[in-house]
Amino acid sequence: MSHNQVPQHFPASDVVFLDAGNGTSALIHLHGATVLSWKVNGKEMLFVSEKSVFDGKKAIRGGIPIVFPQFGPWASGPQHGFCRIKRWNSEIPPTKDSKGTVIAMLSLQDDEETRQMWNYKFKVVYSLRLQENAFIMNLTIHNEGMCISFFGFSTLLHSYIRTPDILNTSVHGLNGVKYVDKVNNNRTDVEKRENIFMDENYDRVYIACPTHVDVSHIGCGQHNLNIKTFNLPDIVLWNPWTEKAKAMSDFGDEEYKNMICVEGGKVNKPVTLEAGKQFECSQTFTVSPAY
Numbered sequence: 001m002s003h004n005q006v007p008q009h010f011p012a013s014d015v016v017f018l019d020a021g022n023g024t025s026a027l028i029h030l031h032g033a034t035v036l037s038w039k040v041n042g043k044e045m046l047f048v049s050e051k052s053v054f055d056g057k058k059a060i061r062g063g064i065p066i067v068f069p070q071f072g073p074w075a076s077g078p079q080h081g082f083c084r085i086k087r088w089n090s091e092i093p094p095t096k097d098s099k100g101t102v103i104a105m106l107s108l109q110d111d112e113e114t115r116q117m118w119n120y121k122f123k124v125v126y127s128l129r130l131q132e133n134a135f136i137m138n139l140t141i142h143n144e145g146m147c148i149s150f151f152g153f154s155t156l157l158h159s160y161i162r163t164p165d166i167l168n169t170s171v172h173g174l175n176g177v178k179y180v181d182k183v184n185n186n187r188t189d190v191e192k193r194e195n196i197f198m199d200e201n202y203d204r205v206y207i208a209c210p211t212h213v214d215v216s217h218i219g220c221g222q223h224n225l226n227i228k229t230f231n232l233p234d235i236v237l238w239n240p241w242t243e244k245a246k247a248m249s250d251f252g253d254e255e256y257k258n259m260i261c262v263e264g265g266k267v268n269k270p271v272t273l274e275a276g277k278q279f280e281c282s283q284t285f286t287v288s289p290a291y
């Protein structure tokens with residue numbers, strides 16, 4: 001497999017493939033409902049590590065894993081919750097509507113294993129819509145409990161964006177936003193840059209962000225990405241850089257140069273959801289030519 005290419009050789013029963021024609025497609029693995037690939041006119045926009053493990057147990061290293069019901073470490077279960085390591089159901093197979101949008105729906109419900117960690121009845125519905133130059137990911141979390149009146153959770157779409165050169169890719173739209181710097185003792189500060197370039201280990205949670213941010217020179221470097229969020233007010237920027245890359249068994253030592261995580265989430269203030277209610281959030285990716 002050549003560098004940074006998404007492995008395509010999965011059993012058909014393990015993946016959902018959305019094909020909008022003209023080389024525009026999305027590939028989702030049922031393990032974690034992890035989006036593995038989003039191509040626009042044949043150009044890959046997402047990063048998946050060459051060392052990612054596809055054993056149906058470990059979270060996939062790259063693409064767009066779903067974080068739920070916990071962002072970060074957790075006493076009750078694995079880091080970032082269990083959604084990214086459970087097998088999801090394909091609820092509605094990919095279908096093209098009259099406008100050419102390809103739609104698919106996946107879902108995950110509580111089972112004995114999830115209730116051992118987190119004793120609640122829930123259903124998460126993930127609906128995906130693929131268009132010519134846009135990809136819409138919509139998550140709806142249902143509290144299906146009867147007796148216990150509410151549960152609390154955090155959630156996030158842990159998007160690994162592909163870049164040919166991290167030093168030439170920047171995030172725009174977070175100037176003036178407060179952030180927590182996780183690699184500096186959770187120090188808080190306010191972003192003062194129009195364009196955020198990464199040149200070291202980054203792990204920052206930006207709080208209460210604008211609903212649009214842009215990421216420059218993604219894919220092969222010829223596209224910019226606009227991320228529009230709904231009910232995902234926080235954005236995590238992450239790149240492990242050299243030392244942390246070396247410490248991860250499922251990530252190549254040099255791969256930090258080819259990815260940037262821009263993760264829309266609801267993590268700073270967890271959601272409290274009453275029985276019978278639902279919480280909806282989404283992110284929309286749109287690409288345009290880089291200039």
Ligand SMILES: O=P(O)(O)OC[C@H]1O[C@H](O)[C@H](O)[C@@H](O)[C@@H]1O
Pocket residue numbers: 059079080182203204236237238261263
């Ligand atoms: O290694 P993982 O569990 O997939 O987590 C990868 C990263 O996810 C987020 O970006 C967190 O903010 C980081 O602290 C974490 O290192």
